[in-house]
Amino acid sequence: MGVPLIQAVRVGGYIVKQKLRGRRRYPLVLMLEPLFQCNLACAGCGKIAYPKDVLARRLSVEDCLSAAEECGAPIVSIPGGEPLLHDDIERIVDGLVARKRFVYLCTNALLMEKRLDRFTPSPYLTFSVHLDGDRAHHDAVVCRDGVFDKAVSAIRAARTRGFRVTINSTLFDGADPAAFADFFDFACHDLGVEGVTVAPGYAYEKAPAQAHFLRRARTKRLFRDLLRRGKGRNWRFNQSSLYLDFLAGNQTFQCTPWGNPTRNVFGWQRPCYLVGEGHAESFRDLMDNTDWEAWGTGRHEKCADCMVHSGYEPSAVDVTITRPWKALKVALLGHRTDGPMAPDPLDQPESAAGTGNRDAA
Numbered sequence: 001m002g003v004p005l006i007q008a009v010r011v012g013g014y015i016v017k018q019k020l021r022g023r024r025r026y027p028l029v030l031m032l033e034p035l036f037q038c039n040l041a042c043a044g045c046g047k048i049a050y051p052k053d054v055l056a057r058r059l060s061v062e063d064c065l066s067a068a069e070e071c072g073a074p075i076v077s078i079p080g081g082e083p084l085l086h087d088d089i090e091r092i093v094d095g096l097v098a099r100k101r102f103v104y105l106c107t108n109a110l111l112m113e114k115r116l117d118r119f120t121p122s123p124y125l126t127f128s129v130h131l132d133g134d135r136a137h138h139d140a141v142v143c144r145d146g147v148f149d150k151a152v153s154a155i156r157a158a159r160t161r162g163f164r165v166t167i168n169s170t171l172f173d174g175a176d177p178a179a180f181a182d183f184f185d186f187a188c189h190d191l192g193v194e195g196v197t198v199a200p201g202y203a204y205e206k207a208p209a210q211a212h213f214l215r216r217a218r219t220k221r222l223f224r225d226l227l228r229r230g231k232g233r234n235w236r237f238n239q240s241s242l243y244l245d246f247l248a249g250n251q252t253f254q255c256t257p258w259g260n261p262t263r264n265v266f267g268w269q270r271p272c273y274l275v276g277e278g279h280a281e282s283f284r285d286l287m288d289n290t291d292w293e294a295w296g297t298g299r300h301e302k303c304a305d306c307m308v309h310s311g312y313e314p315s316a317v318d319v320t321i322t323r324p325w326k327a328l329k330v331a332l333l334g335h336r337t338d339g340p341m342a343p344d345p346l347d348q349p350e351s352a353a354g355t356g357n358r359d360a361a
Contacts, residue, residue, distance in 0.1 A: 003195065003238060004164075006123055007075075007102050014074045015321045025258045025287060027073035028314045030101075031273045033264035034059040034092060038082040040108055042142045044172065044201055047081055055081075057265040064092045067263040068101055070283040077104045077128070077260075084111040090118040097124045104128040106168065108142065109151035112158065121162040128197065129155055131167045133175070134183050141172070155191050166238045168197040173215075175222060181229040188235050195238030199309045200247070202274050216297075216305045220249035220341060228337035239309060241330045243316035247307060249341035250330075251316070255296040255303060259314020261286060271295045273310045275302050298345030 011028070018026040036047045037055040048055065059067075068076055076096050083089050084107050096103045106128045119125065132141040135148040158165050167187055171180065187193050200219040227248050237244060245251045257272035267279030268286040272295070280286035296311075297303050303311075320327040 004123065010100075010102070011074050011317075012321060015317065019322070025256075025292070027071050027261050027283075028259045028317060029075040029077050029310075030068060030071045030073040031260050031262040031310065032059075032064055032067060032076050032078050033080060033262065034064055034078065034083060034086050034089070036081045036265065037085055038080060038108070039085065039110055040082070040142050040144060040147070044141065044170070054265065058086060058088075059263075059265060061088050061091045061095060063263075065095045065099070067283070068096055068099060071261060071263070073101075073261075075102045075104065077106060079106040082108055082111070084115055090115075093119060093125060097122050100124060102126070104166070106130065108147065109154040110147065112154035113150070116154075116158060116161060116163070119163070121164075123164070126164040126166055126194070127155075127158050128166050128168050129193075130169075131183075131187070132169050132171075133180060134186070137179065137183075141170075152191065155193065159192060165191075165193050166195045166197060167191075167193050168199075170199055170201045171222060171226075172201040173218060177222060177225040177229055180226055181233070184230065184235045185233060188233075193236075195236045197238045197309065198244075198247075200307050202306055202308045216307060216344070216346065219247060219305075219307050223247040224249065224335075224337040227335045231334060239313060240316045240320050240327065241335075242320055242327050243309060243313045245330050245335050246312055246316055248335050248337060250336050251319075252342045252344065253312050253315040253319070254298075254345060255306065255311035256314045256318065257295055257311050258287060258290075258292060259318075260310040274306065274308060296345070304346065 015028070035055075035058050036050050038045070038048050041048055078092070083105055086092070089105075093103055093105060102124050104126045107130065109129045112127065112129070129151050131148070131151055132138045138148040138151075139145050155165050155167070169180075184196060187196055200222070223244070227244065242251055246253050260273055261283065262269040262273040263283075267281055268283055269276055270278045270280060270286060270290050271292065275295070280289065294300060295303055297306060
């Protein structure tokens with residue numbers, strides 16, 4: 001179990017309230033990007049390709065806290081760029097924690113260890129450290145030697161001081177399941193992180209290395225192989241079991257991009273964290289005036305190969321709450337790693353692909 005009980009209960013209660021109020025679309029995680037600037041230049045990143053004047057922009061503390069209030073999501077993920085480059089990042093985090101938001105501060109950890117004193121351990125604050133595999137693999141992905149070792153040192157220091165720590169790992173095309181299995185052993189049993197957030201790489205339009213990104217069929221085969229190797233190894237994932245089952249090709253979900261709305265230096269990004277098709281001035285404008293039915297696998301070419309948690313984890317969590325027996329089945333039997341794949345929206349006529357969340361038993 002990679003999510004603490006207090007967080008699971010609070011988030012579950014929030015979702016139940018949305019259901020009782022009859023809300024079909026509601027936010028689960030606010031993706032809050034206070035800046036795009038970074039101190040790395042990863043080959044798979046689409047954020048640092050913006051011009052210098054954009055990279056110099058910052059959301060103010062007031063902008064960030066207002067976005068959290070406006071959105072109302074119980075979880076706030078703070079990616080970037082590199083959030084620790086923001087001069088007021090600790091004030092942003094403190095303000096969100098004071099509002100009882102569960103904050104995931106995403107970082108490459110280059111600055112993390114020297115800045116730990118700026119933060120206070122709390123059940124509402126988690127450092128989510130970017131680690132894309134073992135030393136050789138991670139340093140190659142981020143295009144700089146020594147980053148893995150700095151991240152590992154920062155994780156150990158943060159855990160010693162009582163902070164919650166998770167890692168987030170993106171798997172790209174050509175990822176070695178055996179090597180990642182060993183890496184997850186290291187993360188969970190040596191580093192002792194609370195959980196692992198894992199996702200297949202998404203092809204950012206601005207990313208310089210397009211060949212690295214996974215296609216949908218390969219994603220399913222890769223995660224089946226990985227989860228097969230993980231049986232009995234007690235890995236802790238900071239994700240729902242149904243989302244992992246979806247990655248293994250055992251569930252059919254449609255994307256729910258409103259579940260993880262994004263607020264960045266341009267405004268509220270339409271339609272999601274990964275696809276930029278303009279910006280809304282307010283959260284309400286985003287929710288009310290975005291053509292949600294136009295987006296998702298089988299609906300738009302930009303979404304064809306996406307299986308990323310920012311779009312599909314909310315779908316899986318929704319099913320976990322509304323049909324808990326499905327999650328219980330996976331919990332009891334584990335992830336199926338052979339046999340036929342569940343139906344895929346890309347296999348369906350466009351009219352069928354746009355019917356919303358569907359799942360396979």
